[in-house]
Amino acid sequence: MNPLYYCFAMESSTDDLNRIISNQKNLLETIPAMVLLVKNGSTIEYMNPSARNFLGDLCKLPENAPHQQKKTCFKFLELVTKTIQDKQIGDTLETTFFESHLEYTLAPFEGYKGDALYWLFMRDLTDNKNQLAELSLFHNSIETILSHKINELKESQIMRRKLTKELNSLKEHLQEQPVEGKMVGSSRALRELRDMVFQVAKSDATILITGESGTGKELVANLIRESSNRNNKPFLKINCNTISDSLLESDLFGHEKGSFTGADGKRIGKFEVVDGGTIFLDEIGDISPRMQAALLRVLQDGELIRVGGNMPIKIDVRVIAATNRNLAMMVQDGSFRLDLFYRLNIINISIPPLRERKEDLIDLTAHFIRRYRQAFKKEINFLPQSILDRLMEHDWPGNIRELENVIQRAVLMAKNNLITENELFFDIQPGDKNQTPYDNYLQRLDGRTLKDMVANIEKDIIVYSLEKNRGNVAETVQQLDIGKTAFYDKMKRYQISPKDHK
Numbered sequence: 001m002n003p004l005y006y007c008f009a010m011e012s013s014t015d016d017l018n019r020i021i022s023n024q025k026n027l028l029e030t031i032p033a034m035v036l037l038v039k040n041g042s043t044i045e046y047m048n049p050s051a052r053n054f055l056g057d058l059c060k061l062p063e064n065a066p067h068q069q070k071k072t073c074f075k076f077l078e079l080v081t082k083t084i085q086d087k088q089i090g091d092t093l094e095t096t097f098f099e100s101h102l103e104y105t106l107a108p109f110e111g112y113k114g115d116a117l118y119w120l121f122m123r124d125l126t127d128n129k130n131q132l133a134e135l136s137l138f139h140n141s142i143e144t145i146l147s148h149k150i151n152e153l154k155e156s157q158i159m160r161r162k163l164t165k166e167l168n169s170l171k172e173h174l175q176e177q178p179v180e181g182k183m184v185g186s187s188r189a190l191r192e193l194r195d196m197v198f199q200v201a202k203s204d205a206t207i208l209i210t211g212e213s214g215t216g217k218e219l220v221a222n223l224i225r226e227s228s229n230r231n232n233k234p235f236l237k238i239n240c241n242t243i244s245d246s247l248l249e250s251d252l253f254g255h256e257k258g259s260f261t262g263a264d265g266k267r268i269g270k271f272e273v274v275d276g277g278t279i280f281l282d283e284i285g286d287i288s289p290r291m292q293a294a295l296l297r298v299l300q301d302g303e304l305i306r307v308g309g310n311m312p313i314k315i316d317v318r319v320i321a322a323t324n325r326n327l328a329m330m331v332q333d334g335s336f337r338l339d340l341f342y343r344l345n346i347i348n349i350s351i352p353p354l355r356e357r358k359e360d361l362i363d364l365t366a367h368f369i370r371r372y373r374q375a376f377k378k379e380i381n382f383l384p385q386s387i388l389d390r391l392m393e394h395d396w397p398g399n400i401r402e403l404e405n406v407i408q409r410a411v412l413m414a415k416n417n418l419i420t421e422n423e424l425f426f427d428i429q430p431g432d433k434n435q436t437p438y439d440n441y442l443q444r445l446d447g448r449t450l451k452d453m454v455a456n457i458e459k460d461i462i463v464y465s466l467e468k469n470r471g472n473v474a475e476t477v478q479q480l481d482i483g484k485t486a487f488y489d490k491m492k493r494y495q496i497s498p499k500d501h502k
């Protein structure tokens, strides 16, 4: 029997009944929701097309129906029974059916035979659920992206704080007044050294200054002389290893007429010229045994004999000597006279290498930046902490001269008045076979086009040469062997102005 008869069997006229049945049938047959009529919790009496499409036909299944069909049917009947037991009739509930999510409502159906009948209305929510799941996934990934962005922002804030701190590095030092010609540094070693210089300067004692290359031996010699009583008397500096031995002897002690070929007349030596003043003998470890003997006479007896002569001449000269060689070792191996060593070494000022007093590095760096920003007319007012850290890490085999060179180059090459890693090149030490002079330079050019690199090098050469010639274009042009017009063209292209390099 058509299940709708359960509903309408009691209606008055057959026509009315048929009309109502037809309307209700149309409704049930066309609505997208699934509608089932379940009897006694044991059989499915009716399924509308939506329900049949979704579940297959489960109405009044015979005993021999396929297993899968019976299983599906059983599951629904079970659902109905449970909903009745739980007194959830009329509630909107949800269940899963295999892979699908279903929303369902159980409603009582008044049958005329008194059978226990129920409408089961169902809607497939699987698509909705999937969309919700997708939305929540999307939501989660938005949250992840946002939390990344927030972290990035936090990091950039930390970075900004760090950069601000970096900006302040050296700022105060750089504002201090320059102290040209003074020994910069406040390490204990340097304070003691400075004290010693002023203590010994006033006496006339011979002083031997020792220390590695570039530690400041000449600077100390200058200070001693400046602070001595002879500061307004002549001061002569002789680099003993740049003049040949015989010339050095005649240069220092003079010669008599005809004492050697070419000695046309008598010549007064530098010791006599400087009489009453100070003489600085640099690289004293390089003088010959003959010179050592002559020098010993000066230091021991205060007199000299001109080359080719035999008359001792009294002189009053204060000697300051310097060397980066180990004179004590040279005495041991017989290349330096012991008696001369004693005479020279009456007062020894030994300058420690920079790597043993890195506390001085900040003062020295600030000092050289001040010096070279003025020379190169740059507005460098600070040095990033990272650069300072890099300077601190370095071993400084070339000592303060190397530091001065590094800063000089960096200031010269700094773009936008800022020193970065790109402008930091350490000196190549003699004997360092692993490095060529180009290594540092080439690092800076990494990742650029050939044209760009050549232009870069060309610009550096022009700036360097102008700097050397104090902005004099005529001399620079001649030195570089280039036409004046071409040179002006290049200066225009690289925005170089000769007056910036005077």
Ligand SMILES: Nc1ncnc2c1ncn2[C@@H]1O[C@H](COP(=O)(O)OP(=O)(O)OP(=O)(O)O)[C@@H](O)[C@H]1O
Pocket: 182, 183, 184, 185, 211, 212, 213, 214, 215, 216, 217, 218, 219, 220, 324, 364, 367, 400, 401, 404
């Ligand atoms: N304490 C210092 N403060 C400021 N400048 C310094 C200091 N020490 C060295 N310098 C500078 O470093 C450079 C090298 O110093 P100097 O020529 O006196 O070294 P040196 O020991 O004589 O080197 P070398 O053994 O190679 O002759 C100079 O320009 C000097 O002015």
Ligand SMILES: [Mg+2]
Pocket: 217, 218, 282
């Ligand atoms: Mg020197």
